[in-house]
Amino acid sequence: MIQDIAPHTYHNEYKPVAPDKESHILAYEEGKILMKKAGKTMTLPSFGELEGKVENLYENYIYLFSIDEEHFYLIPDLDTSLLPGYQFEITRVLRTAEPQYLAFAGITGYQLFQWYSKRRFCGCCGKPMVHDKHERKMICPACGNGEYPVLSPAVIVGVTNGDKLILSKYEGRNHTRYAMIAGFAEIGETIEETVHREVMEEIGVKVKNLRYYKSQPWSFSGTLLFGFYCDLDGDDTLTVDHDELSMASWFNREDIPDEGDNISLTKEMMMAFKHGKA
Numbered sequence: 001m002i003q004d005i006a007p008h009t010y011h012n013e014y015k016p017v018a019p020d021k022e023s024h025i026l027a028y029e030e031g032k033i034l035m036k037k038a039g040k041t042m043t044l045p046s047f048g049e050l051e052g053k054v055e056n057l058y059e060n061y062i063y064l065f066s067i068d069e070e071h072f073y074l075i076p077d078l079d080t081s082l083l084p085g086y087q088f089e090i091t092r093v094l095r096t097a098e099p100q101y102l103a104f105a106g107i108t109g110y111q112l113f114q115w116y117s118k119r120r121f122c123g124c125c126g127k128p129m130v131h132d133k134h135e136r137k138m139i140c141p142a143c144g145n146g147e148y149p150v151l152s153p154a155v156i157v158g159v160t161n162g163d164k165l166i167l168s169k170y171e172g173r174n175h176t177r178y179a180m181i182a183g184f185a186e187i188g189e190t191i192e193e194t195v196h197r198e199v200m201e202e203i204g205v206k207v208k209n210l211r212y213y214k215s216q217p218w219s220f221s222g223t224l225l226f227g228f229y230c231d232l233d234g235d236d237t238l239t240v241d242h243d244e245l246s247m248a249s250w251f252n253r254e255d256i257p258d259e260g261d262n263i264s265l266t267k268e269m270m271m272a273f274k275h276g277k278a
Contacts, residue, residue, distance in 0.1 A: 001216055002094075002263035005101040008067050010108075014136040016063035021048030023071045024102075026064065026109035027078050032088035033106050034080055042097040044106070045083045047073075053082045062116065062131065064109050072105050074113060091220065095261050111219035115149045123147070151224045155194050157181040158269050158278065159207055161232040165256060165273050166203060168240075168248035177260050180269065181248075184223075195228050203248050204239030205232060213278065216265040227265050229278055 003010070025045045027034035036043040050057055054075070062074040080086065091110055097103040122129055122140035129138040132146065139146045158180050159166040167178040183198035185191055192210055199207050213227035240248045256274040260267060272278040 001265060001268060002100065002104050002107065003217055005067070005104050008101040010101075010104070011066040014063075014134075017066070017071055019047045019058060019061060019063075019071060019073055021046060021051070023047045023073060024105070025050070025078070026072055026074055026106065026113065027080055028091075028110055028113045029080075029088055032090050033094065033110060034083065034086050034088055035106070036086055037089055037093065037097070040096055040098045042093075042099075042102055042106070044102060045086055050075075050082060054078075064112055065105075067101050067105055072109055074109070074116065095263055107219045108217070111222050112149065114222065119147055150222065152222055153185040153191060153194075154218075154223045154225055155183060155185070155191060155198060156225050156227045156265050156269060157195050157199055157207075158213075158227070158229040158273055159199060159203070159205070159232060160229055160273065161236055161250065163253050164250040165253070165270070166238070166248055167251050167256065167270070168202070169246045171242060171244055171246045178257060178270070179266050182225075182266070191226050192228075195230060199230075202241050202244050204241075205236065206234050207231060208233040213269060213272075214265070218264070225265050227269050229269070229273070 023046060025047065034045065047057060060076060062076065064072045064074060066072065091107060094103040094107045119129055119138040121127065122143060122145050124145040125140060125143045127140055127142035129140050132139045137146050137148050166181065168181060169176060169178060181199055181202050183194065185194040195210055196207060199205060207230040209231040211229045213229060215227065216225045218225050236250065238248050253274050253276065256270055258271065269278065
């Protein structure tokens, strides 16, 4: 999956360090990331490329995280025309870009960029927010309101019936590959209750014997995914909610298609079931 970047190590603890010439710059606009792209290989701009071009370059930055000893930053209001040779690419290219640890940095930075962009002003009093010095947090100096990065919990559900698995396709999405049942948790429910509710809402069946598989941060949508397998409980007739899904059907193990990249929890769970590992 996209976060599996070993032997590299992701450090998301908030311990800001000052950038140097080799430090990476992450810049975004309208769902796109600034990068150089040669085939699948990506390159991010560095601070050294902006020396002499940006006033107070090594003072005006937002520390994001580190991978090994490489550090990643946002530069507020960066004039990207100062970085010739780089261009904005849709963030979807990060699904297959190499090296994978830079692709992971690119999409994780995008989630933080979106959060920072939406937390410029206090939701309580409307005054400008500032960066807290000790935590990854925005704080209002006027009223003291503090806000942390937002995570949206969601489930990916493999509904099974013996050697069959339900696959579906989303309605009205650019993503046309097969997927499994998925949905966001609602306020006041457990993640297990989310599984039961989403399955019933989207395909109209009951399930039992929930088995947790694993989780995945999915920064393309700002989501923390929880993967479950579960067994059909009762009638196998599907009642598809066509507001959410264009189709849903039972697939035998051997008929589950192996399509697309291997970066998602959905794909891993589909393949685990196909090959008898779940």
